[in-house]
Amino acid sequence: QVQLVQSGAEVKKPGSSVKVSCKASGGTFSSYAISWVRQAPGQGLEWMGGIIPIFGIVNYAQKFRGRVTITTDDSTSTAYMELSSLRSEDTAVYYCAKSPSLAPGWFDPWGQGTLVTVSS
């Protein structure tokens, strides 16, 4: 049973960057894809991008291209999402989520979420 544990809440200034981590335990890290999904306060879910660690293939939603970078550290079974040029609208809970395999798939399980607050 794979479990995903994310890093803690962050408070950032506009224009800065944030890097959120997602550590996987159980399972084989290289055998599935990891996606990042965010949820602004009171809003719905928004897919930001995903990575297939074994192939190093990364895909980003068009809205976030140029501002988001998703990486992994296979030695620690950890995925990272870095978002730059932060603005107040980026205040949200950021989730990592696992796909069942390397193929397109649903998300299960999810990390517990990381609240990122952007405020001057």
Add this chain to the structure above:
Amino acid sequence: EIVLTQSPGTLSLSPGERATLSCRASQSISSNYLAWYQQKPGQAPRLLIYGASNRATGIPDRFSGSGSGTDFTLTISRLEPEDFAVYYCQQYGSSPMYSFGQGTKLEIK
């Protein structure tokens, strides 16, 4: 990009009643690659249904999914108090680009 539209936005029902939630796609979703999630306040989403009609592990059989092409439905046969939450559909047929519906809030009447 496939746009998913969920209806209704809010559904007010009583425990024991039947709930029917709709998810409509802007174009056909290949291989019925559609999932449903439940989210309660302060919690991460939980997978309920994948492949349009397959219940995830541990999900009660009062939850069922149906549909194909562009029209999909999540049905909760008899509402329990713990079922009142927000429900999202998600398509993974246009991988590597995924999208979610805007959600349906199921509230106690």
